[in-house]
Amino acid sequence: MTPPPTVLEADGIWLQFGGRKILQSVYVRLQVGRITGLLGRNGCGKSALLKSIMGLMPTETQSVRADGHYVEKAYQQPGLIRYLPQHPFVPPDLTVRAAFAWYGISVDELADEYPTIYSFRHQKIGRLSGGEKRLTEILLVLKSDAAFVLLDEPFSHLMPLQIEQVLQTIRQESAQKGILLSDHLYRQVLDLSDAVFYLNAGGRTILLDSPEQNLKDLGYMH
Numbered sequence: 001m002t003p004p005p006t007v008l009e010a011d012g013i014w015l016q017f018g019g020r021k022i023l024q025s026v027y028v029r030l031q032v033g034r035i036t037g038l039l040g041r042n043g044c045g046k047s048a049l050l051k052s053i054m055g056l057m058p059t060e061t062q063s064v065r066a067d068g069h070y071v072e073k074a075y076q077q078p079g080l081i082r083y084l085p086q087h088p089f090v091p092p093d094l095t096v097r098a099a100f101a102w103y104g105i106s107v108d109e110l111a112d113e114y115p116t117i118y119s120f121r122h123q124k125i126g127r128l129s130g131g132e133k134r135l136t137e138i139l140l141v142l143k144s145d146a147a148f149v150l151l152d153e154p155f156s157h158l159m160p161l162q163i164e165q166v167l168q169t170i171r172q173e174s175a176q177k178g179i180l181l182s183d184h185l186y187r188q189v190l191d192l193s194d195a196v197f198y199l200n201a202g203g204r205t206i207l208l209d210s211p212e213q214n215l216k217d218l219g220y221m222h
């Protein structure tokens, strides 16, 4: 059996909407065992980039490679890569237990770590609150058996205590996964990430060498 890949690279991604250039020759790199942050202003194209990597957005050109092998439709390869979009994606009629089973996870794994979600195991997803649903979806993606995980604004809808817990789970899961984390909670992203890319208004990624200072210079924060 071939071992799972350890590096995922995306480059040469060009995307425009109605003549407006969103992504221009973007480059990002994920590595198993590392967390890679992705920051950028509202509307700069972070979500579009994640969708492009997944093969869910028609781009002009792009190259996504796992250990150098071309990946065409990442969304068809859940063992390779999983994606948390900004919008809810689990069918509302599934129970929490069934949703975890769908992702190859036993809900019993959550009993100690996430007792509230575990207590909802017989509930339908559609009956959960916004935050409970978001937390369920984050855990589905994070705890699934994928080599790489893309997280688009995982902290939205979560209360501070849950954010702390999810940060810890991201850290734990990164031991066996390469994780791309895009969120506006920049402090948490900086603390957690081994490397941080900034997507600038011109649609190019910059690898930050001094993140705090770079982000001020780039006008992302004061």
Ligand SMILES: Nc1ncnc2c1ncn2[C@@H]1O[C@H](COP(=O)(O)OP(=O)(O)OP(=O)(O)O)[C@@H](O)[C@H]1O
Binding pocket: 017, 022, 040, 041, 042, 043, 044, 045, 046, 047, 048, 049
């Ligand atoms: N399907 C689409 N058709 C036309 N324009 C789109 C489409 N999807 C996204 N856009 C535009 O592309 C730009 C990038 O959007 P995207 O959602 O990727 O930004 P973002 O960096 O994730 O923003 P935010 O931080 O606010 O979530 C925006 O200007 C958006 O309006």
